[in-house]
Amino acid sequence: MHFAKGHGTQNDFVVLHDPDVKIELLRPRVAALCDRRRGLGADGVLRVARAGALRDAGVLDRLPADVGAEDWFMDYRNGDGSIAEMCGNGVRVFAHYLRVAGLETEDRFVVGSRAGARPVIVHKFDDTTADVTVSMGDVHLMGASSTTLAGRRFEGVGIDVGNPHLACVDPSVDSASLRALDLSAAPELDSDFFTAGANVEILTRLQFGRVDMRVFERGVGETRSCGTGTVAAAAAALSYEGQDSGQVVVGVPGGEVTVSIDDSGATLRGPSVLVATGTIGDDWWRELA
Numbered sequence: 354m355h356f357a358k359g360h361g362t363q364n365d366f367v368v369l370h371d372p373d374v375k376i377e378l379l380r381p382r383v384a385a386l387c388d389r390r391r392g393l394g395a396d397g398v399l400r401v402a403r404a405g406a407l408r409d410a411g412v413l414d415r416l417p418a419d420v421g422a423e424d425w426f427m428d429y430r431n432g433d434g435s436i437a438e439m440c441g442n443g444v445r446v447f448a449h450y451l452r453v454a455g456l457e458t459e460d461r462f463v464v465g466s467r468a469g470a471r472p473v474i475v476h477k478f479d480d481t482t483a484d485v486t487v488s489m490g491d492v493h494l495m496g497a498s499s500t501t502l503a504g505r506r507f508e509g510v511g512i513d514v515g516n517p518h519l520a521c522v523d524p525s526v527d528s529a530s531l532r533a534l535d536l537s538a539a540p541e542l543d544s545d546f547f548t549a550g551a552n553v554e555i556l557t558r559l560q561f562g563r564v565d566m567r568v569f570e571r572g573v574g575e576t577r578s579c580g581t582g583t584v585a586a587a588a589a590a591l592s593y594e595g596q597d598s599g600q601v602v603v604g605v606p607g608g609e610v611t612v613s614i615d616d617s618g619a620t621l622r623g624p625s626v627l628v629a630t631g632t633i634g635d636d637w638w639r640e641l642a
């Protein structure tokens with residue numbers, strides 16, 4: 354089985370091109386593949402197929418209303434094998450992979466996700482790097498909630514960007530104290546508010562159009578970046594300042610991205626890096642079932 358490995362601001366993925374949807378992405382297999390000692394190591398897996406093929410194979414019950422059968426579809430799995438609706442960094446890597454593999458010849462096309470269509474613009478790319486903008490759709494602020502993380506309570510706002518987030522702007526946190534937080538243990542969340550769990554972002558207050566953010570991802574743990582999380586962080590940072598639109602550079606441990614939010618929704622612009630290609634052993638994969 355052929356794979357590619359890539360990352361978007363060091364949020365890393367194994368990419369599996371599976372046009373006929375023959376690969377059984379069983380939870381233990383995905384978890385082993387993403388394990389950094391037992392497997393290749395990654396925060397998640399991106400299966401590349403057409404939306405209609407995934408529906409016909411029963412991976413999707415139905416297509417989101419704005420996704421056509423011929424659209425590409427990012428079948429995203431978290432590192433623990435769970436399915437998530439969307440992955441903002443993953444879409445950039447997915448689009449880059451399609452262009453490098455010659456599967457897509459246009460610079461503007463649609464990537465479907467369980468959260469709906471995510472149109473992309475590939476501004477430039479080569480075999481290794483790309484610069485990609487993703488239309489991230491609507492950003493829904495769901496109201497106040499809080500978490501206990503790193504032994505502290507953080508107040509935040511629930512944000513739905515296709516997947517759930519709790520984005521916590523803490524004016525007492527600066528870049529240095531953010532770096533010092535211990536994010537090794539999972540955050541405690543209000544399970545009545547977040548019935549399906551959530552990704553948690555801790556961020557500095559907006560200053561000169563920039564915030565710094567760290568994230569604990571649902572189904573993964575701390576990652577060096579989370580694209581949907583950067584959109585949630587930008588929305589929370591703007592809202593904290595009484596604004597509902599603007600452009601925010603979001604710094605994460607793995608680099609930085611630019612988020613723009615206005616009445617028509619959010620866009621996320623950032624890099625993609627394709628690191629390697631190779632073959633996964635058939636016997637190893639089969640025995641993980």
Ligand SMILES: N[C@@H](CCC[C@H](N)C(=O)O)C(=O)O
Pocket residue numbers: 364397431436437438439440441442443516517552570571572573576578579580581582
């Ligand atoms: N890293 C992703 C988000 C992946 C899904 C998330 N862990 C969830 O369960 O919602 C991103 O770049 O957006």
